[in-house]
Amino acid sequence: MAAAQQQVGIDFTIGARRLLAVQRSLATWSFTLDQVLSGTLPDAPEAGPDGLRVLSAPTGQLAAIAARYPGFVAGGRQDYRRHYIDMSGSFADYLAQFSGKTRSTLRRKARKLAEETGGYTVSEHRTPVEIEAFLAAALPLSARTYQARLLDAGLPDSPAARRAIMEAAGNDRMRAFLLHAGDQPIAYLSLPVTGPETGGTLVYAHLGYDPDHARLSPGTVLQMDALERLFAEGRYRWFDFTEGDGAHKAMFGTDSAACSSLVLLRPTLANRSLLGARSAFDAGVAQAKALAASSGALERIRARLRA
Structure with missing residues (x-):
């Protein structure tokens, strides 16, 4: 082949x-x-x-x-x-896997981010038009992350990568999220969808955040908000954190x-x-x-x- x-x-x-x-x-x-x-x-x-x-x-x-x-x-x-999330249950079922201390820590991170930034919002992007808006905001942010600066692992911006993400959006196979502090995007999450239309897999492609806000854990806050929305769709079987280990993946994954x-x-x-x-x-x-x-x-x- x-x-x-x-x-x-x-x-x-x-x-x-x-x-x-x-x-x-x-x-x-x-x-x-x-x-x-x-x-x-x-x-x-x-x-x-x-x-x-x-x-x-x-x-x-x-x-x-x-x-x-x-x-x-x-x-x-x-x-x-290789960590992944079993999404066959509800978001409440998913939260039940965490200890009471961890759930409290996650809520505290969200409160602290809201308090220190004057409030935050999360926008969801699916359609080609929405994905264009996502890329316009996320690409400049990605260029500032240490993944992009040191490892060349930021959100890709080649013509081929853009065509692929736009084609996926046109087929309802993209989920992307931006976390905003005021009018400023400070974290992004990009998730292509693979497999069957129902029971497919969300692929953890790219997560990044503004290094100036790192101490406020924007990636963690965005991950939790996105997962709640994705569980509510009732469409997916797995959330795949793909290759590589890490504390973020280990904490959010249900299995490995x-x-x-x-x-x-x-x-x-x-x-x-x-x-x-x-x-x-x-x-x-x-x-x-x-x-x-x-x-x-x-x-x-x-x-x-x-x-």
């Missing part, structure tokens, strides 16, 4: 800061949540000129995945819990599955050297992180890296 190829950076990162990215031309094999939960492997795509990027695959299936590409060299592996992301590169000398350097770099970072954690300096270092 032919797959689209693109330039993908093999990243060397410390915390939230990318120090170096070495480009390779790769195809992508990405696994949906339904595929992860069913344990079935879809058809393998044809590798790109340099190989393949595997995203959020079931960890237990990695050997079978690698067997589809004999001789390729694996590297850059990341193991994590063991997943991994990695690259499978053609066995050239350049590719072997690249993956060897990446492995040595990651080992050094892990050792330094362990030393920083034992000395109590880890949180200070993380804050400095995000600055």
Whole structure:
């Protein structure tokens, strides 16, 4: 099966800061949540000129995945819990999963945001016209986030990305939200919808917020407001937080599955050297992180890296 190829950076990162990215031309094999939960492997795509990027695959299936590409060299592996929300119940059922202390904390965050900003509102965007308004407000905000500045992971603004989001909106397969403090947008959430019209999956594509308001937890407040609205639709089976772990995903998710992301590169000398350097770099970072954690300096270092 032919797959689209693109330039993908093999990243060397410390915390939230990318120090170096070495480009390779790769195809992508990405696994949906339904595929992860069913344990079935879809058809393998044809590798790109340099190989393949595997995203959020079931960890237990990695050997079978690698067997589809004999001789390729694996590297850059990341193991994590893929968090998701079971949306088969009501929003009240969902809230019941949290402890009383956590529910109180979430309410307090919303009150504090309202008090310190003079009140906030949340706007929902679905149609192509509404999505155009969402992008006009969210793209400048995204450019200010640390995800965009340090990791090139902000809201995409390429012509292809815009066409895709507008096409999804035209098919009623986009849900997007903006949190406003006064007239100023301070957080955004973008959620494509995949799967069947009823019982589909909301994909956690992009969440970002104004760094000047970070201490007020606007992303958390927006997430809760959006989930209440989405549960009320009664349309979705899953809310998929996709690849990567994190405190935000772990807190809001109701369940998780063991997943991994990695690259499978053609066995050239350049590719072997690249993956060897990446492995040595990651080992050094892990050792330094362990030393920083034992000395109590880890949180200070993380804050400095995000600055």
